[in-house]
Amino acid sequence: MRNITVIGAGTMGNGIAHVFAQHQYKVALVDINEEGLKKGMATIAKNLDRQVNKGIIEAPEKEEILSNITTYTDLAEGVKAAELVIEAATENVDIKLKLFTQLDELCTEDCILATNTSSISITKIGAATKRPEKVIGMHFMNPVPVMKLVEIIRGYATSDVTTANVMELSKALGKVPTECNDYPGFVANRILMPMINEAIISFWQGVAGVEEIDTIMKLGMAHPMGPLQLADFIGLDVCLSIMRVLHEGLGDSKYAPCPLLVNMVMAGRLGVKSGEGFYDYSEGPKAAKVSGQFAKGVT
Numbered sequence: 001m002r003n004i005t006v007i008g009a010g011t012m013g014n015g016i017a018h019v020f021a022q023h024q025y026k027v028a029l030v031d032i033n034e035e036g037l038k039k040g041m042a043t044i045a046k047n048l049d050r051q052v053n054k055g056i057i058e059a060p061e062k063e064e065i066l067s068n069i070t071t072y073t074d075l076a077e078g079v080k081a082a083e084l085v086i087e088a089a090t091e092n093v094d095i096k097l098k099l100f101t102q103l104d105e106l107c108t109e110d111c112i113l114a115t116n117t118s119s120i121s122i123t124k125i126g127a128a129t130k131r132p133e134k135v136i137g138m139h140f141m142n143p144v145p146v147m148k149l150v151e152i153i154r155g156y157a158t159s160d161v162t163t164a165n166v167m168e169l170s171k172a173l174g175k176v177p178t179e180c181n182d183y184p185g186f187v188a189n190r191i192l193m194p195m196i197n198e199a200i201i202s203f204w205q206g207v208a209g210v211e212e213i214d215t216i217m218k219l220g221m222a223h224p225m226g227p228l229q230l231a232d233f234i235g236l237d238v239c240l241s242i243m244r245v246l247h248e249g250l251g252d253s254k255y256a257p258c259p260l261l262v263n264m265v266m267a268g269r270l271g272v273k274s275g276e277g278f279y280d281y282s283e284g285p286k287a288a289k290v291s292g293q294f295a296k297g298v299t
Contacts, residue, residue, distance in 0.1 A: 279291055
């Protein structure tokens with residue numbers, strides 16, 4: 001497989017396109033509008049500059065890598081030559097099911113259809129196509145150019161051949177693919193999101209403040225980032241969506257999202273993407289400070 005299509009030029013999509021292009025794959029990057037594509041390509045260029053400054057790549061390589069990426073707003077054109085499509089669109093089940101139905105019609109019969117979903121059932125997505133044996137989860141971690149793990153999720157009908165091909169492809173990118181089965185949240189988010197939710201509950205119940213909770217987890221558990229700040233970086237709306245998938249899919253009250261998380265999402269306090277969550281990012285992510293709303297505890 002040398003021709004890869006990535007659907008979605010957002011944070012995950014442009015990161016996935018970056019990594020494939022860096023490893024000399026021809027990448028078609030597809031988004032619904034030109035503005036999204038321009039923003040995505042600008043992010044890739046910025047991240048390549050960072051790699052040059054760190055000595056990871058040579059300066060002349062930047063333009064070569066960028067030349068490996070072609071952008072499209074037309075889905076049919078973008079997938080015409082694809083041997084593998086990786087969907088990195090919004091984490092919304094209806095959008096994904098509609099998109100995979102379209103991809104099934106537009107792509108060649110040999111094309112593998114992968115999704116970067118962090119929680120939605122691969123089996124359900126595969127059932128929206130006539131090729132469920134060729135549908136698989138490729139859950140990259142953020143930031144994609146840096147993080148080594150790719151969580152490979154087999155749907156109920158995903159074939160051994162599809163799984164083996166995707167595992168080998170991931171290794172060719174310098175990643176560490178790790179296989180798991182298709183259950184709500186898979187492994188990464190089934191463990192991570194309840195931890196984040198419990199941190200929010202601990203704050204909501206007044207056990208400790210935002211900085212205190214994050215400091216305890218960073219220094220006591222050797223986490224590079226505290227769970228509340230991590231939630232802000234992931235996006236509180238994404239955290240809520242995954243918790244709801246876990247709660248609905250597993251039917252256990254321990255997965256119920258914290259009411260504070262629900263309220264913050266309804267109020268548009270989504271974290272870094274909105275400028276404020278548990279922390280205030282008005283001066284930039286690196287200058288984050290506890291949101292004034294939470295300076296004296298829960299309000």
